Amino acid sequence: MKKNIRTRREFLKVTLGAFMGGTLFSACNLSDLKNPKTMVKSPIRTNILRPPGAVSEEYFAQKCIRCGRCGEVCPYHCIKYFDVKNGGVFSGTPYIDVMEIPCYLCMKCVHVCPTGSLIPCAKEEVRMGVAVINRQICVTWQQDKTGLMCKTCFNVCPFSGIAIKIDHDFRPYIVEENCTGCGICAYSCIADQYPENNGKKAITIAPIRWKKIKNIKLEDIKKS
Known part of the structure; x- marks a missing residue:
């Protein structure tokens, strides 16, 4: 309270x-x-x-x-x-x-x-933004260098397997049209814990200026 x-x-x-x-x-x-x-x-x-x-x-x-x-x-x-x-x-x-x-x-x-x-x-219709993975500092995308595999973003995503998927090398990628932009993956990313990444996360959320939501028309927004 x-x-x-x-x-x-x-x-x-x-x-x-x-x-x-x-x-x-x-x-x-x-x-x-x-x-x-x-x-x-x-x-x-x-x-x-x-x-x-x-x-x-x-x-x-x-x-x-x-x-x-x-x-x-x-x-x-x-x-x-x-x-x-x-x-x-x-x-x-x-x-x-x-x-x-x-x-x-x-x-x-x-x-x-x-x-x-x-x-x-x-x-599932929420479109606050879209997650963007920086493959240069993602622990799993750099597994050849790090020797590590991380599935944190995949595990915490509310729509795991739909908005975030894993490729054949176990690397995460974003399905943009299914991403809500909630930011849970970015917040949970552990890449910033590695000194070489200078405190940077491997995931950021880019804003979506407008995404038409089911049954809502732009004309309705202008009139209301």
């Missing part, structure tokens, strides 16, 4: 800070930003993703009312909120840093979103 309260307080601080004075920009000193253009540029990037069912970034900032409900119901506390400095006009909107806490696809957030910013869908 305390963690939920803290998350709520952090959300309110971010949101109130963003809109104090009547405008988003009045709450932020643009000189604090390296580039003022970042105020209107989507902060979504590798490993920093929207929650499940999120509409396209083109519409997300308009549809999301910054109510904080998605973060409140998340039992894993993986949903955070952008502040003004890091999010610009996207301040107060939710994101998931999969390297901090990945999405475990409980799907509670999509059912409490009041505006359709997060669209209810089946777990």
